[in-house]
Amino acid sequence: MNELLSEELLSAIGRTAPPCRELVTRRDIRKYAIATGNRQRKYLDGDQAPPMFHVALFWDVVELDQLSPDGVSIDRLLPKFPLEKAMAGGLLIEYHRDIFPGDWLTANRTLTDIYQKNGRSGPLIFYEVVMDVVNDDGDLVIREKTTRILR
């Protein structure tokens, strides 16, 4: 069942990425709210960040020569998997505190699991990454668990 997952691959579970600290700006909130079709004034005006704004705030900003030919940035938190075609997975997000322009937020990402399932069209590899977003006082603002599927 786990024939695609070597001991070496599984040893990557628990690996953490360098913390990423970013400033929340009114302009970035406005752009996010508009691009997602949000209809609430407080978000469109940038007075508060809408849910899932952190997805944009902490998407890796990489240089052009670090993008693969398909335009994807390589996530250095992840090991090299024997399957490489990424399918969109799922997210679980806990919202603990609201986010406002001027907030400095830090994201800490951990690779928390790797497992295999065998689907109708062949084997699939799942991995899970937990991202804790904290403010400068150390309060948890958002906890997000991403599950991605490779085929």
Add this chain to the structure above:
Amino acid sequence: MSDAAKQGRFDTIRVGDALPERRFKPDNVQSMLYNAVLWNGHRIHFDEPYAKEVEGYPGLVIAGPLLGDWLNQCVEEWLGEDGRLASIEYSNRIATYIGETLYSAGVVTACRAETAEVELDVVIRNEAGEVVAPGRAVARFHRS
């Protein structure tokens, strides 16, 4: 003052209550702006020949987290200022493409009086009525 305001919004919520549906029809411009805001350069979202010929998609793929965002909006627009979204989980089950019309919907599945929390099932469906992104959310109402 309405009855709802007097007793608090939470007390008016019942299991089975439906959230307002909303229609989405993202175009190339919205998709480009969304992916630019993220710094998402994946070609399947803006390079149609690449998406079709190299990755075998029938068209430009709508980014998965954009559908997730719409599920958040579905809950938040229903909540208004009466509470806050505490958590949401969703998955992207079926790929969707620019040109499709999508619909968000939701329903209350549980009410927890002790915490003034409501559990909801939320969903994005395509024109065929297929579930493309199912989710579950918890909203916590402010105490009146």
